[in-house]
Amino acid sequence: MKRLISLIVVYACVLIATAQYYTPDVLGNGFQQHTFVMSDDYHGQVVSTLVRKLSSDSTSRAVLYVHGYNDYFFQEEMADRFIAEGYNFYAIDLRKYGRSLRDGQREYEARDMSEYFADIDSALSVIKHEGNNYIVMMGHSTGGLTTSLYCQAHRDNLPIDALVLNSPFFEWNYNALFRNVLIPVVAFIGRFFPDAGLPDAKKVSAYAMSLLQEYHGEWNFDTQWKRLMTRGERFGWIRAIDKGHSVVHNDMNLPCPVLLMRSDKTITDSEWTLDYQCGDAVLSVEHIAQYGTKIGDNVTEVVIADGLHDLFLSRYDVRMKAYDRMFGWLHTLQHTQDEDK
Secondary structure (H helix, E strand, O other): OHHHHHHHHHHHHHHHHHHHHOEEOOOOOOOEEEEEEOOOEOOEOOEEEEEEEOOOOOOOEEEEEEOOOOOOOOOHHHHHHHHHOOOEEEEEEOOOOHHHOOOOOOOOOOOOHHHHHHHHHHHHHHHHHOOOOEEEEEEEOHHHHHHHHHHHHOHHHOOOOEEEEEOOOOOOOOOHHHHHHHHHHHHHHHHHOOOOEOOOOOOOOHHHHHHEOOOOOOEOOOOOOOOOOOOOOEHHHHHHHHHHHHHHHHOOOEOOOEEEEEEOOEOOOOOOOHHHHOOEOOOOHHHHHHHHOOOEOOEEEEEEOOOOOOHHHOOHHHHHHHHHHHHHHHHHHHHHHHHHO
16 A cells, blocks of 8 residues: 555656646647757757647657757647557757747757757657657658667667658759759858858748648648748858758668658749649658668659648648658558567
């Protein structure tokens, strides 16, 4: 009886501590958030924000979602789908993005992609502490680059079991002159003048139009956190991305199973057309395939017909196919891994 009482007291303390650790998230609907105060960077204090929604069933499986550029976590449907499949859902708003953006900070600023590793470390530490012993990490676009670089840097002691890449940013979507000459020149300048940058966009991007309900899409999101007219990239950020691409192109050999997901076509129209509803209007799908299939020895490529750049923001029938392919791969993978233990 004393032991039972003791366990009840400990459990109650854990519940109280957890309740104090998290606060309600802006999404409501059972989402909670916690802010990590990170070490100061070259411009002062930075934070990252962990968002979670837990399964009502007992599970030790979890997913950590890492957003892309000019982005933050808002995809409630994605979280609910993972929960329905038996996962606890977590997402991280990286430093200077979304929930983690603070007054006076420049959105998306980074001088090296490894700056985000501490944010991911903090998130994974909490996820493991909360009893999850099987963790899938998922990265979209620039988040796909960040998570891949993280796994490469931690390959000898990888804290995750699988990696899902949703249209990862593995190459600049420019012509050969820009990729091979102009980008390296800008990256070199960014070493000495990281705060110099390109001008902000002056009009709503056609890709944003394909997402937002106000235009042609199905989604609503905070347009202060996911801007319709993007900030001009700083040279330090361009240098950081270019260095990351170099690792992907030359030195990457991920030890974990990888699901590489992409659309079947690239959209190159300069103005919005109906084609924007059925292809990747941000990156080259050929580049994703070229580099993504070579980042490890266990990469499965999945091509989603008519998928948008963010496959899980595509129209309903397309994104349902993407979910089916992803969860089919995850279930098969876990079954295989369980058999090998």
